[in-house]
Structure formats: structure tokens, C-alpha cells
Amino acid sequence: MGIYTAPVLNYRFQVLIENTELAFSKVSGISMNRELEVVSEGGNSGGRLALGKPKGIQTLRLEAGVYKSGPAILHRIRPGIYLPGGVVINVLDGGASIAVKYGTDAAYVAKWDVSELNARQGSVLINTFEIAYTQLSILK
Numbered sequence: 598m599g600i601y602t603a604p605v606l607n608y609r610f611q612v613l614i615e616n617t618e619l620a621f622s623k624v625s626g627i628s629m630n631r632e633l634e635v636v637s638e639g640g641n642s643g644g645r646l647a648l649g650k651p652k653g654i655q656t657l658r659l660e661a662g663v664y665k666s667g668p669a670i671l672h673r674i675r676p677g678i679y680l681p682g683g684v685v686i687n688v689l690d691g692g693a694s695i696a697v698k699y700g701t702d703a704a705y706v707a708k709w710d711v712s713e714l715n716a717r718q719g720s721v722l723i724n725t726f727e728i729a730y731t732q733l734s735i736l737k
Contacts, residue, residue, distance in 0.1 A: 607691040612659060615682045617670045622723075623660040624686060627699055629733045630655065654729045656707060657684060663711070663722040674726055678706045684728055685736070698737035701730035 612621050633647045661671075683701040690696040708727035712720075 605688060605690050605696045608696065609689045609693070611687040611689065613685040613687070614670060614674070615680060619661070619671065621659045621661045624657070626655065626657040626727075627686065627733065628655055654731055655733065657701065657704075657728040657730060659726045659728065661724050661726075663724050671724075674706050674709065676706050676709055680704045680706065680728070683730065695737055697735065700734050700736045701728070702732040702734075704728045704730040 610621075610624060612619050612624060630653075632653075635645050635647050637645055681703050683704050685701075686699045687695045688697040688699075705728070706726060707729040708725075710725040710727075712723040712725070714722070
């Protein structure tokens with residue numbers, strides 16, 4: 598059995614797109630899926646192998662408040678834009694050290710959405726970006 602330390606509490610996170618740190622209030626869709634095909638091993642009727650390949654396209658959803666001025670990359674993130682460096686998400690522990698690091702392969706911006714405009718509410722205007730990727734790795 599492996600050695601476990603305390604779970605990550607009071608965490609924060611950083612999101613890097615094209616090596617530029619961007620502020621997001623919420624990230625969802627961090628997942629890994631594999632399509633498995635079980636095949637019989639030749640000459641060994643008792644032996645079976647499970648062969649895996651990435652299961653299609655996954656979607657990472659990033660939400661951030663709208664600012665009057667912000668990082669220039671936010672103005673370039675539009676549907677169809679290719680992100681060759683992918684997306685890196687650093688989960689920071691209470692001491693601001695990286696506890697877990699996730700990274701996607703090259704990705705595309707699939708969708709950009711702005712929250713409802715409603716003059717009767719005093720809510721924050723939110724940009725939502727959906728980033729399509731095929732492979733996610735745990736880098737740390």
C-alpha cells in the first residue's frame with residue numbers, strides 16, 4: 598500500500614494558458630477517460646488484454662469575471678483558436694506550494710459564453726470558456 602499524507606485543504610488554483618497565468622473563479626471538467634477493448638491473447642485462451650485509447654474529446658470549463666481591462670490573451674480566446682501549449686492547472690495547498698498539477702495536450706477553444714445580462718440584479722458578469730482536449734495528464 599502507498600503512503601498517504603493529509604488531503605489538500607484550503608486550496609487555491611492557478612490556470613496557465615499558453616504559459617500565461619489567468620485568474621478564473623471556477624474550473625470544471627478535469628477528467629480522464631479511456632476506451633477499453635478486451636482482446637484474447639493468441640494461443641492463450643485464459644489470457645486477456647485490455648487495450649486502451651483516449652475516449653474522444655473532453656471539455657474543460659473555465660469561468661471568470663469580466664474586467665474592463667485584463668490580460669491580452671483573454672481577448673484572443675475565441676472559439677476555434679488553437680492552443681498548442683494546452684492548459685495547465687496548478688492546485689496550490691494552504692502554503693501556496695503546488696500540491697497537484699494537471700495538464701492537457703494541445704487544445705482548442707470550443708465555446709465562449711457570457712452570463713445573462715440582467716439590469717435588475719447586481720451580479721458579476723461572467724465569461725465562460727470551454728476548452729476541448731483529448732488527453733489530460735497528472736504532471737505532479
